[in-house]
Amino acid sequence: MDFLPEDKRFYGRRHGKKLKSGKLFLMENLLPKIQMPTAENMPKNLNTLFSFKPRALWLEVGFGGGEHLAEQAKRNPDVGIIGAEPFLNGVASLLSHLNGTWGKTANTEQLIENGRTDNVRIYPDDIRHLFDAFSDETFERIFILYPDPWPKARHEDRRFCNPKNLIQLHRLLQKNGQLRIATDVQQYADWAVEQIENSGLFERVNKDVRKPFEDWVSTRYEQKGLKAGRVPTYLVYTPKK
Ligand SMILES: C[S@@+](CC[C@H](N)C(=O)[O-])C[C@H]1O[C@@H](n2cnc3c(N)ncnc32)[C@H](O)[C@@H]1O
Secondary structure, three states: OOOOOHHHOOOOOOOOOOOOHHHHHHHHHOHHHHEOOOHHHOOOOHHHHOOOOOOEEEEEEOOOOOHHHHHHHHHOOOEEEEEEOOOHHHHHHHHHHHOOOOOOOOOOOOOOOOOOOOOEEEEOOOHHHOHHHOOOOOEEEEEEEOOOOOOOHHHHHHOOOOHHHHHHHHHHEEEEEEEEEEEOOHHHHHHHHHHHHHHOOEEEOOOOOOOOOOOOOOOHHHHHHHHOOOOOEEEEEEEOO
């Protein structure tokens, strides 16, 4: 990946523990069925990626283990949800949630859990690869939940809520759409608020940053942080259009 310019390189983890056979089965059999196309092959209308016409499209950047994405997909069967995550063990974990076998052996009879709508599409890589392929005002909601904090000042450019990404997020959100950010690193929260305010592109719509989003589904990172005594910050922004 060294041929990529520094601001396009992915610095996080791609692999963790060796995948067990059930998860490997899902990576080989379920992922190809619901994988996002590459930027070059992206349809203009993302609704065509689904077998039904979604009421709206949501994007989750860095879904980690996929707990939030899978539960939102279940609760909102009329919404098409696109998730991006370069950490392949996280992708496998989301697949097991969709297969209804998280923590158990994958069900090889049916790929998608019985009764679950096929409303999730996965990009198992860095979402920035796809930004330019998405049309303006594609998403009703964009979630950035517990982004990597990159606490060192010299790594500031790696933090996801940087000015370059904010321009894309603003372009991709519909008028009255929502950008939802959660973090339990106060330094990141303060920095993100400053970046977003300086951009002039968004307006904050939630007053109480300690109150979880309505319909919140807690994530693995949030649970880890709560156990360690960290305090979450929840930010909701709407784009100025
Ligand atoms: C700290 S983890 C949080 C995971 C999950 N959202 C949670 O709350 O449990 C941040 C995740 O963002 C992913 N990530 C970082 N940069 C990304 C990018 N450019 N595109 C997609 N995912 C990204 C990382 O791989 C990592 O899994």
